Amino acid sequence: MSSPSLLDVLLRPGSLQAVFQPIFALGEDRGVRFVEGLIRGPFGTNAREASVLFEYVRRKGKEVEFDRLCVRQVVASAAGLPAGLGLSVNIHASTLEYDRSFPDFLLHLAEASGIPAPGLIVEIVEHGQGFSGAGFSAAVRSLRDRGVGVALDDVGCGQSSYRRMLDCQPQYFKVDRYLVHGCHGDPRRQAILDSIAGLARTFSSRVVAEGVERTADLETLRQLEIDFAQGFLLAEPGPASWLAVWSTDVSGYTPAISAVAAPPE
Amino acid sequence: MLSHLTPCLGEAPEGALSHKILIVEDEDSISFALRRFLSMRGFDVDCASELEEAQALVAHVPYAAVVADLRLTCVHGAEGLEMISHVRKHAPGTRTILLTAYGSPEIEAEARSRGVDAVLPKPQPLGELADLLTALVEAE
Numbered sequence: 001m002s003s004p005s006l007l008d009v010l011l012r013p014g015s016l017q018a019v020f021q022p023i024f025a026l027g028e029d030r031g032v033r034f035v036e037g038l039i040r041g042p043f044g045t046n047a048r049e050a051s052v053l054f055e056y057v058r059r060k061g062k063e064v065e066f067d068r069l070c071v072r073q074v075v076a077s078a079a080g081l082p083a084g085l086g087l088s089v090n091i092h093a094s095t096l097e098y099d100r101s102f103p104d105f106l107l108h109l110a111e112a113s114g115i116p117a118p119g120l121i122v123e124i125v126e127h128g129q130g131f132s133g134a135g136f137s138a139a140v141r142s143l144r145d146r147g148v149g150v151a152l153d154d155v156g157c158g159q160s161s162y163r164r165m166l167d168c169q170p171q172y173f174k175v176d177r178y179l180v181h182g183c184h185g186d187p188r189r190q191a192i193l194d195s196i197a198g199l200a201r202t203f204s205s206r207v208v209a210e211g212v213e214r215t216a217d218l219e220t221l222r223q224l225e226i227d228f229a230q231g232f233l234l235a236e237p238g239p240a241s242w243l244a245v246w247s248t249d250v251s252g253y254t255p256a257i258s259a260v261a262a263p264p265e
Numbered sequence: 266m267l268s269h270l271t272p273c274l275g276e277a278p279e280g281a282l283s284h285k286i287l288i289v290e291d292e293d294s295i296s297f298a299l300r301r302f303l304s305m306r307g308f309d310v311d312c313a314s315e316l317e318e319a320q321a322l323v324a325h326v327p328y329a330a331v332v333a334d335l336r337l338t339c340v341h342g343a344e345g346l347e348m349i350s351h352v353r354k355h356a357p358g359t360r361t362i363l364l365t366a367y368g369s370p371e372i373e374a375e376a377r378s379r380g381v382d383a384v385l386p387k388p389q390p391l392g393e394l395a396d397l398l399t400a401l402v403e404a405e
Contacts, residue, residue: 046311047318
């Protein structure tokens with residue numbers, strides 16, 4: 001009798017864990033505005049780390065099936081989130097292209113869990129899957145028409161191209177950590193961030209800086225008028241119950257919050 | 266194929282320089298023995314039983330060396346050769362060893378053309394494999 005494959009293990013109910021990372025506003029009205037739902041693979045497997053997990057899933061060509069599984073897990077786990085926080089979920093661009101019923105699936109799932117459509121943000125992740133884009137555009141339009149926010153992930157790196165910006169016209173540009181890390185003291189990174197911020201203003205979009213790990217970088221992001229920041233400096237990903245600490249009193253956020261660490265997942 | 270379900274046993278002896286090694290092998294017993302022995306020799310060992318799992322790991326984990334079996338399926342596969350090519354392309358500094366019970370001059374020539382560092386027959390004395398790995402990773 002052969003052992004189950006890693007894919008079989010991943011697709012078992014309950015094998016995935018959802019954690020949430022707060023995203024902070026950097027303007028005058030500071031505080032947590034929404035959280036990103038993140039997935040961790042099973043303990044004791046090579047797929048515990050999200051980067052390996054999703055690379056494996058993409059190599060198996062199972063993005064569509066897996067995205068549904070992840071969204072189901074994130075939305076179910078979000079039940080313990082403080083009211084009023086937006087919830088961001090990651091979806092492969094290829095899933096939106098090929099899974100025509102995905103918008104309905106997501107909206108029904110959210111509705112059943114008491115999450116209103118305007119409280120949802122679909123974070124589009126792209127990894128080089130070539131497609132015409134007709135299904136993708138229709139899916140994005142369907143989500144947007146029903147009040148769901150759209151974010152483009154990994155802006156400035158990877159496959160998040162200008163074409164994709166035009167195709168999905170995101171409300172949020174999520175800037176890859178590669179451009180954020182070390183932006184303090186690096187005029188070239190600052191120039192790129194400033195350029196993205198300008199581009200976002202043209203789109204009437206907001207910018208989220210990912211991977212903020214240093215206070216100096218955070219201050220540089222503020223000076224560049226980046227709208228939101230996310231990263232270990234501010235808060236580690238944690239279970240929904242832990243995020244209750246952000247429930248109402250988040251407007252007085254200071255970088256001292258970085259001293260707060262999430263409990264073990 | 267339990268390699269992805271077993272916890273890491275790759276505990277290097279205290280103070281030893283621990284090189285990270287990936288074993289790509291679909292037979293549980295062989296994978297277990299390699300992990301156990303190489304861990305005791307001071308390597309930090311990961312195991313993968315599928316090509317895609319191994320490729321995903323190589324894309325995100327810096328390995329000093331990859332030891333791949335030629336066949337990861339029961340048919341006439343040659344996933345080990347694909348793995349060698351993948352490592353050469355995505356982690357050119359990583360050393361590679363191909364293990365095979367189905368060796369032939371043609372297979373060895375093909376593996377060489379893909380940039381493998383060594384082709385070894387199965388079964389392979391574990392001590393010799395560990396010695397070769399040490400020589401390869403410390404030659405870097």
